[in-house]
Amino acid sequence: NAGVTQTPKFRILKIGQSMTLQCTQDMNHNYMYWYRQDPGMGLKLIYYSVGAGITDKGEVPNGYNVSRSTTEDFPLRLELAAPSQTSVYFCASSPQPSPGNTIYFGEGSWLTVV
């Protein structure tokens, strides 16, 4: 079972460059999320989506953009990368955000901006 797949796993960006983190899930989940996790910290929600064509901002959306054209894919776009965006990024999905439902995470993408 593939679950939630993120690419790339590691990436080094120069300040001002742009890139897209890819995320796809094969569980037919409606809800998808992008989190970032700084060292020694918890997860912070960047964007989430409740279904194809619908996205909404989370706690820390500045500097990021998302799209959700299909149920399976939820790419995260970083425009004009800054050192403050150095972090680990996790894509996640769940059937619906009912409390208690498991949120399934991808393996993470380690991004360094230099």
Next chain:
Amino acid sequence: GQSLEQPSEVTAVEGAIVQINCTYQTSGFYGLSWYQQHDGGAPTFLSYNALDGLEETGRFSSFLSRSDSYGYLLLQELQMKDSASYFCAPWDSNYQLIWGAGTKLIIKP
């Protein structure tokens, strides 16, 4: 506002029992989830409490007291592989999980 408190680090001995406490304050509350995260890995779901009381899953148990805005995760018969960070995560009124910094559990032989 919303707040979440867990100890930053707990140390225990292999084979022992450890309890990780969590107090929370959220805008609305639907229940408390617990996740485990090994270094370099992704968070994985451990348990969920919607109602007061104890939920047991193998060596792990989770407790909730809604009136005290308090919960804990109990790990029994500790194994070295239990060394990880543990996050309590309450569900708020927007059906979003609230994440704190977690508790790093260090297990010594």
